[in-house]
Amino acid sequence: MTTNHSSESNIEKSGGHPIQHMVSLTPAQYGTEPFHSVHFHTNGPSSPASYPVTESLYLTPKDASPTKSVTSTFGNPVGLGTSALLMVVLPWSLGQLEVAGMNGVSYATLAPTLIFSGFVTLIIAGIMCWVQGLTFPCYVFFTYGGFSANLWYLNAPVGMLLVTQGQLLTAGEAPNSAAAFAAAAASVEFQHALMCVLIPFAIITAIFAIASLRTNVANVLLFTSLFFFFALEAANFSVGGNGNVEKALLLQKAAGGAGVVTSIAAAYLTMHLVFASVNLPIPVPIGDLSYGGTIHTLSFNPSTSPPSLTSTSSIEAGSAPTWVLLHPTLPILYSVDEFSTPSGVLSAFHISPNDGSLALFAQTPAGGDGPVHLALSSDMTRLFIANYGGASCASVAILPNGEFGPKDAELVFKFEGKGPREDRQEAPHPHGVFLEPTKQFLFAADLGTDTLKVWSVSGGKMDRLADIAVAPGTGPRHLAFSQASPSAPTLLYLVLELSSELAVYTLVYPTSSNPNPTLSHLQTVSILPTDRPTTGPWTAAELAITPSNSHIFVSNRSPDDPKPADGTDVMAVFELAPDGTLGAKSEIPIKGLGLRHFHLSPKKAGFVGMEEEGTWVAVACEKTGEVVMMKRAGGTLTEVARVGGFKRPTVVVWA
DSSP, X not given: OOOOOSSSEEEEEEEOOOBEEEEEEOOOTTSSOOOOOOOOOBOOOXXXXXXXXXXXXXXXXXXXXXXXXXXXXXXXXXXHHHHHHHHHHHHHHHHXXXXXXXXXXXHHHHHHHHXXXXXXXXXXXXXXHHHHTOHHHHHHHHHHHHHHHHHHHHHHHHHHHHHHHHHHHHTTOOOHXXXXXXXXXXXXXXXXXXXXXXXXXXXHHHHHHHHGGGTBHHHHHHHHHHHHHHHHHHHHHHHHXXXXXXXXXXXXXXXHHHHHHHHHHHHHXXXXXXXXXXXXXXXXXXXXXXXOOEEEEEEEETTSSSOEEEEEEEEEOSSOOOOEEEOSSSSEEEEEETTOSSSOEEEEEEEOTTTOOEEEEEEEEOSSSXXXXXXXXXXXXXXEEEETTTTEEEEEEBOTTSOBOOGGGOEEEXXXXXXXXXXXXXXXXXXXXXXXXXXXXXXXXXXXXXXXXXXXXGGGOOEEOOOEEOXXXXXXXXXXXXXXXXXXXXXXXXXXXXXXXXXXXXXXXXOSSOOSOEEEEEEEEEOOOSSSOOOSOOEEEEEEEOTTSSEEXXXXXXOSTTOOTTSEEEEEEEEEOTTSOEEEEEEEXXXXXXXXXEEEOOOOTTSTTOSSTTSEEEEEETTTTEEEXXXXXXXXXXXXXXXXXXXXXXXXXXX
């Protein structure tokens, strides 16, 4: 696709849903045409009610799905918790800064009410997160709910007495009870007791701050400033209790400033969530950190002993370049940004003929939230998009030079419905778009409704046809077509993510009596490993058929609980009978976790080691942040190289 005069081959890779990384591969100096493999990372989506948001923003592991539907139970409770945290921290911070209206008697009157409201709301948000299985925010809201309860308990009696004292002093009286309480509150013992209360919260907040490095910049700012808030307040009470009033006052003001920063971050996160919940077209970026958001170019040289795999360049590609697609005739790479806000974005990159590096040259809306997959029409004039988060499929025009066409040429198809799995099927979730061999019909695998959406796309049109239902609760993800010979029937192989199965169908083309393509079911086989526990949510991911139609490979991803003790996931391999049905199954353990995607190498004449198609298999290990290169012989794979240090690679593509 591009020309490379270097001595190695390139892979491109983007890290990070998810987001993601892209990896590209280029061959050695034995020829001029390079090949690239791409791999992406994704980040958080725009709709806070969708599952990927809870994963990327709030550190809920992707394979540990919420136990209840985020949308159908309560909606996303995280915004409720961040607003409650604002109610607790801001009054105290303003009081420490002695801001007019939040000091003395006025603070004693208002603060306990706000803190109590925040305490109740935090506990409610924590319960809602617990019910939905949102681990990280559940820990956060219960922890700060407990802190708020302590703070309210300490402020309420003090506040009541200070108010009473102020009223009585105005009348010329001096209540002994208030004076006694004030004296006790100013004692060394009381000050040091407050210090001891704050230190554990500072430690826990430091842990949250470290964990937030996997979430987003706004969260990092919130927890880091909150850590300093607790630490400075603890120091304030320690120093004040020892009688150093001047230094204690400085620490008090510094703590108040840190608390104001925390409050701003909490307000910003709340704004992000609320705006997204009503699809308000005002971007509120939060700086997602859960995926890499970068496209990396790697170099693979199969002629060395052993073959080498190295990273050569990278480029920022939005928050979550979860999928990429190479133009078949132009040096252009298309990518999605799954978690951009307020809607998904498509990007086009020029590929350098020298080293495979990328340069952004065009962007356009994806026609919906959460784009995760792309397909190009046979005449290369239209790009089809699966919008997982937006419950839609769309298409955009492609110009002869590979750039995006006018936005008025965009087509969007919205879907409705749900499946039986409340945790993953609360709404339609198109996961992939695929053209069958004649390129006349487009199929979209909808994980959320257990259906295949179908369109006629011949003649430059996109006409919706009848859906095709698959087994309930299985969650179709990706598919592939195969035909043993021109006269043989076309078979459709379908990866069922939620049930970890591979289904095989005969594709029946339309007739004069039935204008819709249909499927005739042949078999469904489990791809779960046979030599290890299969409890927990195993999720099937990708499939590929060997060039000779002798085998089909299917990747599977193990759950986080229980996590494989040996740190390996499993690739299932089936022999294919002459009629295309599945035969004997074997299993290949691959060192690495989260086998989200893999890609067989193309044939490159003139390049040593690339004479045969499918000789090499690049594998993206999302959870361990690695790309592994395997050499294929029939239905076996042998590792030859690996490179790590990527943020959740999710797709690898040769070019």
